[in-house]
Amino acid sequence: MKYSETKLAFSEFLNMLAQHTELDKDDECHLHANLQSASDESLNSGVEGYPSFYYFSDVGGKKYVLEENEDNGGSVVYEVPQVDEENEYPCEIILRDTVGMWDGDAYENLALYDISVKPTESDESDTDVKIWIEFYYSPTTLNAPLDRYARNNDVNTEDSSFEAYEAHEFDTYADAKAWIDKQESGRYYLSHGETDRPKYTITN
Known part of the structure; x- marks a missing residue:
């Protein structure tokens, strides 16, 4: 066009x-x-x-x-x-x-705008990386969360600072992978309207 x-x-x-x-x-x-x-x-x-x-x-x-x-x-x-x-x-x-x-x-x-574009996945040798979170909800669910980066208060739940809602930057790929492994361990309970557990992508 x-x-x-x-x-x-x-x-x-x-x-x-x-x-x-x-x-x-x-x-x-x-x-x-x-x-x-x-x-x-x-x-x-x-x-x-x-x-x-x-x-x-x-x-x-x-x-x-x-x-x-x-x-x-x-x-x-x-x-x-x-x-x-x-x-x-x-x-x-x-x-x-x-x-x-x-x-x-x-x-x-x-x-x-409900346009999902997943960032490019990082290599294991990358540093200063972020985690992109994709959520899966029924299209009719009201106030369903939007896809976004893991935030500072996701990683540190006690963070109530001004930067709490900013994207968290992990020092290494391994650090980010360890956080994802923790989220994916154990039983996961779906929220109202949620059809599957979130998907995580490490990106820089």
Whole structure:
């Protein structure tokens, strides 16, 4: 898929949408819902502070993806001249390409959009490694945990510091493997909606 960032302002693009779709741009209270309804594809995290993506396949004969940020001043409009309609999802492709420039870890940010991308597994000789945790829950489970790195308070349950929720860095692969072995030992009780025990991957 090919795309390029335009110089269209958010308000300018809304005016274009209003001319070529059924979008009610003046209904600010329901703008998110109206954009989703008018779009051919949308992608959002449902988390405050993270952008939503909307794909429009025909706006005056052109295709666009809107990356809408809450302050609107940071919103970006991409023109998408070429799309394989059957195999490509423009919102997801642009999200994957740009998420590395956001604050925070790219893999954890993708998980917010229910896009699971497992980090590359480390070699046994690697140092300063992390552990990626994949959770398995029924799709209908409310508030199911998102895939993420093992945090400082996972490793040290008494850690209540400001850094408690940051990804824990193990000195060596062996240290990380020992922590995983401890988690996987003994009987495991599934939580409500959980279909299997978590999977752990050592990564750097």
